[in-house]
Amino acid sequence: MTTSFPGSDADEGDEVSDAIDPAIRPAERADLLAVVRIEDESFSQPWPYDAFERFLGEPGFLVATASDANASIVGYIIADTSMTYGRTLGHIKDIAVHPDRRGDGVGSALLRRSIAVLAARGSDTIKLEVRRSNDGAKRLYRSFGFEPLRRVPGYYEDGEDAIIMIRKLE
Ligand SMILES: CC(C)(COP(=O)(O)OP(=O)(O)OC[C@H]1O[C@@H](n2cnc3c(N)ncnc32)[C@H](O)[C@@H]1OP(=O)(O)O)[C@@H](O)C(=O)NCCC(=O)NCCS
Numbered sequence: 001m002t003t004s005f006p007g008s009d010a011d012e013g014d015e016v017s018d019a020i021d022p023a024i025r026p027a028e029r030a031d032l033l034a035v036v037r038i039e040d041e042s043f044s045q046p047w048p049y050d051a052f053e054r055f056l057g058e059p060g061f062l063v064a065t066a067s068d069a070n071a072s073i074v075g076y077i078i079a080d081t082s083m084t085y086g087r088t089l090g091h092i093k094d095i096a097v098h099p100d101r102r103g104d105g106v107g108s109a110l111l112r113r114s115i116a117v118l119a120a121r122g123s124d125t126i127k128l129e130v131r132r133s134n135d136g137a138k139r140l141y142r143s144f145g146f147e148p149l150r151r152v153p154g155y156y157e158d159g160e161d162a163i164i165m166i167r168k169l170e
Helices: 012-020 029-042 049-053 106-120 135-143
Strands: 023-026 061-065 073-084 087-097 125-131 147-152 162-168
Touching: 023 106, 029 049, 029 073, 029 087, 061 106, 073 106, 087 106, 106 135, 125 135, 135 162
Parallel strands: 087 125
Antiparallel strands: 023 061, 061 073, 073 087, 125 162, 147 162
Protein backbone atom coordinates (compact mmCIF):
# COMPACT_ATOMS: atom_id res chain seq x y z
CA MET A 1 0.00 0.00 0.00
CA THR A 2 1.10 3.55 -0.44
CA THR A 3 -1.54 4.88 1.94
CA SER A 4 -1.72 3.54 5.47
CA PHE A 5 -5.19 1.93 5.63
CA PRO A 6 -7.95 3.22 7.85
CA GLY A 7 -0.03 11.68 -17.84
CA SER A 8 -1.83 10.81 -20.35
CA ASP A 9 1.11 11.20 -22.72
CA ALA A 10 1.05 10.28 -26.36
CA ASP A 11 4.55 10.69 -27.65
CA GLU A 12 6.31 8.14 -29.80
CA GLY A 13 7.95 6.37 -26.88
CA ASP A 14 4.57 5.64 -25.33
CA GLU A 15 3.19 4.28 -28.57
CA VAL A 16 6.02 1.79 -28.64
CA SER A 17 5.57 0.76 -25.01
CA ASP A 18 1.77 0.55 -25.37
CA ALA A 19 2.29 -2.31 -27.82
CA ILE A 20 3.82 -4.47 -25.09
CA ASP A 21 1.79 -3.18 -22.15
CA PRO A 22 -0.39 -5.67 -20.30
CA ALA A 23 -4.14 -5.29 -20.67
CA ILE A 24 -5.52 -2.88 -18.10
CA ARG A 25 -9.19 -2.51 -17.21
CA PRO A 26 -11.39 -1.34 -14.32
CA ALA A 27 -11.50 -3.77 -11.40
CA GLU A 28 -14.55 -5.97 -10.92
CA ARG A 29 -15.86 -7.80 -7.88
CA ALA A 30 -14.62 -11.13 -9.30
CA ASP A 31 -11.05 -9.75 -9.24
CA LEU A 32 -10.98 -8.99 -5.54
CA LEU A 33 -9.68 -12.32 -4.21
CA ALA A 34 -6.75 -12.23 -6.64
CA VAL A 35 -6.08 -8.59 -5.76
CA VAL A 36 -6.10 -9.35 -2.03
CA ARG A 37 -3.74 -12.29 -2.59
CA ILE A 38 -1.22 -10.00 -4.32
CA GLU A 39 -1.69 -7.38 -1.59
CA ASP A 40 -0.97 -10.00 1.10
CA GLU A 41 2.20 -11.09 -0.69
CA SER A 42 3.35 -7.51 -1.19
CA PHE A 43 2.89 -5.71 2.12
CA SER A 44 3.58 -6.36 5.80
CA GLN A 45 0.38 -4.50 6.68
CA PRO A 46 -1.96 -5.32 3.80
CA TRP A 47 -5.32 -3.73 3.20
CA PRO A 48 -8.20 -6.07 4.09
CA TYR A 49 -10.76 -7.31 1.53
CA ASP A 50 -13.38 -4.73 2.46
CA ALA A 51 -10.96 -1.86 1.85
CA PHE A 52 -10.75 -2.95 -1.80
CA GLU A 53 -14.49 -3.58 -1.98
CA ARG A 54 -15.09 0.08 -1.10
CA PHE A 55 -13.29 1.17 -4.26
CA LEU A 56 -15.28 -0.98 -6.71
CA GLY A 57 -16.78 1.33 -9.31
CA GLU A 58 -14.11 3.97 -8.70
CA PRO A 59 -12.53 4.78 -12.12
CA GLY A 60 -9.09 4.75 -10.51
CA PHE A 61 -9.31 1.12 -9.37
CA LEU A 62 -7.60 -0.71 -12.24
CA VAL A 63 -6.23 -4.22 -12.72
CA ALA A 64 -3.60 -5.54 -15.13
CA THR A 65 -4.24 -8.95 -16.62
CA ALA A 66 -1.89 -11.56 -18.09
CA SER A 67 -2.22 -12.77 -21.65
CA ASP A 68 -2.88 -16.36 -20.46
CA ALA A 69 -6.18 -18.15 -21.10
CA ASN A 70 -7.54 -17.11 -17.69
CA ALA A 71 -6.44 -13.49 -18.08
CA SER A 72 -5.22 -13.77 -14.51
CA ILE A 73 -4.67 -10.65 -12.44
CA VAL A 74 -1.00 -9.65 -12.29
CA GLY A 75 -1.31 -6.26 -10.61
CA TYR A 76 -3.59 -3.44 -9.58
CA ILE A 77 -3.65 0.23 -8.67
CA ILE A 78 -6.11 2.32 -6.69
CA ALA A 79 -6.38 6.08 -7.07
CA ASP A 80 -9.11 8.58 -6.40
CA THR A 81 -9.69 12.32 -6.41
CA SER A 82 -10.76 14.81 -3.78
CA MET A 83 -11.44 18.53 -3.71
CA THR A 84 -8.88 20.52 -1.73
CA TYR A 85 -9.20 24.31 -1.58
CA GLY A 86 -11.26 24.24 -4.77
CA ARG A 87 -8.72 22.15 -6.66
CA THR A 88 -8.90 18.51 -7.64
CA LEU A 89 -6.18 16.46 -6.02
CA GLY A 90 -5.42 12.98 -7.36
CA HIS A 91 -4.24 10.43 -4.81
CA ILE A 92 -2.58 7.13 -5.64
CA LYS A 93 -3.40 4.94 -2.67
CA ASP A 94 -2.18 1.46 -3.49
CA ILE A 95 -0.21 -0.30 -6.22
CA ALA A 96 1.26 -3.79 -6.35
CA VAL A 97 2.35 -6.34 -8.93
CA HIS A 98 2.47 -10.10 -8.38
CA PRO A 99 5.99 -11.00 -7.15
CA ASP A 100 6.56 -13.29 -10.16
CA ARG A 101 5.63 -10.53 -12.61
CA ARG A 102 7.69 -7.63 -11.29
CA GLY A 103 10.29 -5.93 -13.44
CA ASP A 104 8.27 -6.48 -16.63
CA GLY A 105 6.70 -3.05 -16.93
CA VAL A 106 3.36 -3.93 -15.32
CA GLY A 107 3.75 -1.35 -12.54
CA SER A 108 4.69 1.32 -15.08
CA ALA A 109 1.68 0.47 -17.24
CA LEU A 110 -0.67 0.70 -14.26
CA LEU A 111 0.81 4.00 -13.15
CA ARG A 112 0.64 5.45 -16.66
CA ARG A 113 -3.04 4.54 -17.01
CA SER A 114 -3.84 5.75 -13.52
CA ILE A 115 -2.27 9.15 -14.20
CA ALA A 116 -4.37 9.37 -17.38
CA VAL A 117 -7.54 8.59 -15.41
CA LEU A 118 -6.72 11.20 -12.76
CA ALA A 119 -5.90 13.79 -15.43
CA ALA A 120 -9.20 13.08 -17.22
CA ARG A 121 -10.99 13.65 -13.91
CA GLY A 122 -9.48 17.12 -13.63
CA SER A 123 -6.60 16.55 -11.20
CA ASP A 124 -3.96 19.23 -11.34
CA THR A 125 -1.71 17.51 -8.82
CA ILE A 126 -1.23 13.87 -7.87
CA LYS A 127 0.14 12.78 -4.53
CA LEU A 128 1.16 9.47 -3.02
CA GLU A 129 2.88 8.15 0.08
CA VAL A 130 5.76 5.70 -0.06
CA ARG A 131 7.75 4.00 2.67
CA ARG A 132 11.05 5.73 3.19
CA SER A 133 12.88 2.40 2.63
CA ASN A 134 11.03 1.46 -0.58
CA ASP A 135 13.72 2.47 -3.05
CA GLY A 136 12.25 0.46 -5.96
CA ALA A 137 8.88 2.19 -5.73
CA LYS A 138 10.53 5.60 -5.27
CA ARG A 139 12.55 4.99 -8.43
CA LEU A 140 9.39 4.06 -10.32
CA TYR A 141 7.59 7.21 -9.14
CA ARG A 142 10.56 9.43 -9.95
CA SER A 143 10.62 8.04 -13.48
CA PHE A 144 7.01 9.27 -13.77
CA GLY A 145 7.89 12.77 -12.63
CA PHE A 146 6.97 12.50 -8.95
CA GLU A 147 9.15 14.53 -6.60
CA PRO A 148 9.50 14.14 -2.84
CA LEU A 149 7.56 16.85 -1.01
CA ARG A 150 8.04 15.97 2.66
CA ARG A 151 8.57 13.20 5.18
CA VAL A 152 5.84 12.11 7.59
CA PRO A 153 7.48 10.58 10.67
CA GLY A 154 5.89 7.32 11.90
CA TYR A 155 3.18 7.35 9.21
CA TYR A 156 2.94 3.56 8.95
CA GLU A 157 1.68 1.35 11.76
CA ASP A 158 5.11 -0.21 12.29
CA GLY A 159 6.56 3.26 12.82
CA GLU A 160 8.28 3.72 9.45
CA ASP A 161 8.26 7.19 7.94
CA ALA A 162 6.41 7.96 4.73
CA ILE A 163 7.70 10.19 1.98
CA ILE A 164 4.96 12.17 0.28
CA MET A 165 5.67 12.55 -3.41
CA ILE A 166 3.77 14.77 -5.81
CA ARG A 167 3.51 15.33 -9.52
CA LYS A 168 1.91 18.37 -11.06
CA LEU A 169 -0.07 17.81 -14.24
CA GLU A 170 0.00 20.36 -17.04
C1 LIG B 1 6.66 -1.17 -6.98
C2 LIG B 1 6.04 -2.17 -7.97
C3 LIG B 1 4.54 -1.93 -8.07
C4 LIG B 1 6.69 -1.93 -9.34
O1 LIG B 1 6.06 -2.81 -10.29
P1 LIG B 1 6.90 -3.45 -11.48
O2 LIG B 1 5.93 -4.07 -12.42
O3 LIG B 1 7.97 -4.31 -10.95
O4 LIG B 1 7.53 -2.12 -12.13
P2 LIG B 1 8.17 -1.95 -13.56
O5 LIG B 1 8.62 -3.28 -14.09
O6 LIG B 1 7.22 -1.18 -14.38
O7 LIG B 1 9.46 -1.10 -13.19
C5 LIG B 1 9.57 0.23 -13.56
C6 LIG B 1 10.73 0.91 -12.89
O8 LIG B 1 10.51 0.98 -11.49
C7 LIG B 1 11.77 0.89 -10.80
N1 LIG B 1 11.70 -0.27 -9.92
C8 LIG B 1 10.60 -0.99 -9.67
N2 LIG B 1 10.87 -1.96 -8.76
C9 LIG B 1 12.17 -1.82 -8.45
C10 LIG B 1 13.06 -2.51 -7.56
N3 LIG B 1 12.66 -3.52 -6.78
N4 LIG B 1 14.33 -2.08 -7.47
C11 LIG B 1 14.76 -1.06 -8.24
N5 LIG B 1 13.97 -0.38 -9.10
C12 LIG B 1 12.71 -0.76 -9.19
C13 LIG B 1 12.82 0.79 -11.85
O9 LIG B 1 13.24 2.10 -12.14
C14 LIG B 1 12.06 0.22 -13.02
O10 LIG B 1 12.58 0.57 -14.24
P3 LIG B 1 13.63 -0.42 -14.98
O11 LIG B 1 12.96 -1.75 -15.09
O12 LIG B 1 13.85 0.26 -16.30
O13 LIG B 1 14.83 -0.46 -14.09
C15 LIG B 1 6.33 -3.65 -7.55
O14 LIG B 1 7.72 -3.79 -7.33
C16 LIG B 1 5.61 -4.09 -6.30
O15 LIG B 1 4.48 -4.58 -6.36
N6 LIG B 1 6.24 -3.94 -5.12
C17 LIG B 1 5.64 -4.34 -3.87
C18 LIG B 1 4.52 -3.41 -3.49
C19 LIG B 1 5.00 -1.97 -3.37
O16 LIG B 1 6.06 -1.68 -2.82
N7 LIG B 1 4.17 -1.04 -3.87
C20 LIG B 1 4.46 0.38 -3.83
C21 LIG B 1 3.94 0.95 -2.57
S1 LIG B 1 4.36 2.66 -2.43
